[in-house]
Amino acid sequence: MSEFEVIVLGVGDTFSERHHGTSLLLCCEGFRLAIDCPDAYRGVLHDAAKRSGRELSLSDIDHVLITHVHGDHMNGLEGVAFYKHFADKKRVHLVTSPEVRATIWEQRLKASMGQLFDGQQYRVLGFGDYFEVTELSWAEPVVVGPFTVRARRTVHHVPTSALFIEAAGRSLGYSADTAFDAELIAFLEPADLIIHETNLGPAHTPYASLAALPAQLRARMRLIHYPDSFDTSSSCIQSLREGDLLVV
Numbered sequence: 001m002s003e004f005e006v007i008v009l010g011v012g013d014t015f016s017e018r019h020h021g022t023s024l025l026l027c028c029e030g031f032r033l034a035i036d037c038p039d040a041y042r043g044v045l046h047d048a049a050k051r052s053g054r055e056l057s058l059s060d061i062d063h064v065l066i067t068h069v070h071g072d073h074m075n076g077l078e079g080v081a082f083y084k085h086f087a088d089k090k091r092v093h094l095v096t097s098p099e100v101r102a103t104i105w106e107q108r109l110k111a112s113m114g115q116l117f118d119g120q121q122y123r124v125l126g127f128g129d130y131f132e133v134t135e136l137s138w139a140e141p142v143v144v145g146p147f148t149v150r151a152r153r154t155v156h157h158v159p160t161s162a163l164f165i166e167a168a169g170r171s172l173g174y175s176a177d178t179a180f181d182a183e184l185i186a187f188l189e190p191a192d193l194i195i196h197e198t199n200l201g202p203a204h205t206p207y208a209s210l211a212a213l214p215a216q217l218r219a220r221m222r223l224i225h226y227p228d229s230f231d232t233s234s235s236c237i238q239s240l241r242e243g244d245l246l247v248v
């Protein structure tokens with residue numbers, strides 16, 4: 001039976017000098033689902049491939065889930081969609097919330113992707129030329145390949161989806177960007193593996209709030225999206241590193 005694996009692509013925040021932007025690659029039954037898409041995404045894959053020993057090519061990733069529109073989570077999407085358009089001659093399968101779907105083209109991508117020059121003339125392109133979409137639901141699970149995905153809105157500057165993802169009889173909880181939220185912890189808690197963000201400021205989760213959780217919950221939790229200043233060696237919750245390969 002195929003395992004549910006997570007390859008950690010990036011663990012940093014938007015200000016990091018040391019890390020790629022927080023992003024994951026979920027793998028099961030040969031299917032790959034990217035969670036968020038930071039800048040220079042092919043380089044991000046290249047680095048994670050080196051560290052994890054897995055072959056990671058953008059041509060093998062057709063499904064990208066975007067948790068929210070902050071740049072450190074989606075600045076790579078333009079390049080990925082152009083790569084798919086020009087190199088692979090296909091569209092990106094975008095998985096995202098209705099709120100992100102409503103704004104991602106008009107307010108983020110259209111200015112740079114809405115027009116192409118073919119050597120002779122300019123052509124106007126729309127969202128549907130680059131993307132097909134599966135919308136997440138706040139109420140119902142949504143199936144993406146072997147993954148069943150539940151979304152929960154987090155407490156963040158802009159609409160953001162935390163995720164509870166099941167595959168191969170196992171489950172992953174991912175906080176995405178969020179302020180500390182006890183109800184979100186309860187949503188994530190049943191998962192076999194929980195990946196939670198920590199960072200500074202009112203829209204992120206202080207490490208101390210997670211460190212105060214019960215030990216049996218912390219044992220299943222891993223930290224991501226931490227600032228460069230975060231002391232990973234003295235944390236009582238294990239921090240993820242780029243290239244980590246986790247079996248859920």
Ligand SMILES: [Zn+2]
Binds near residue numbers: 068070177
């Ligand atoms: Zn954010």
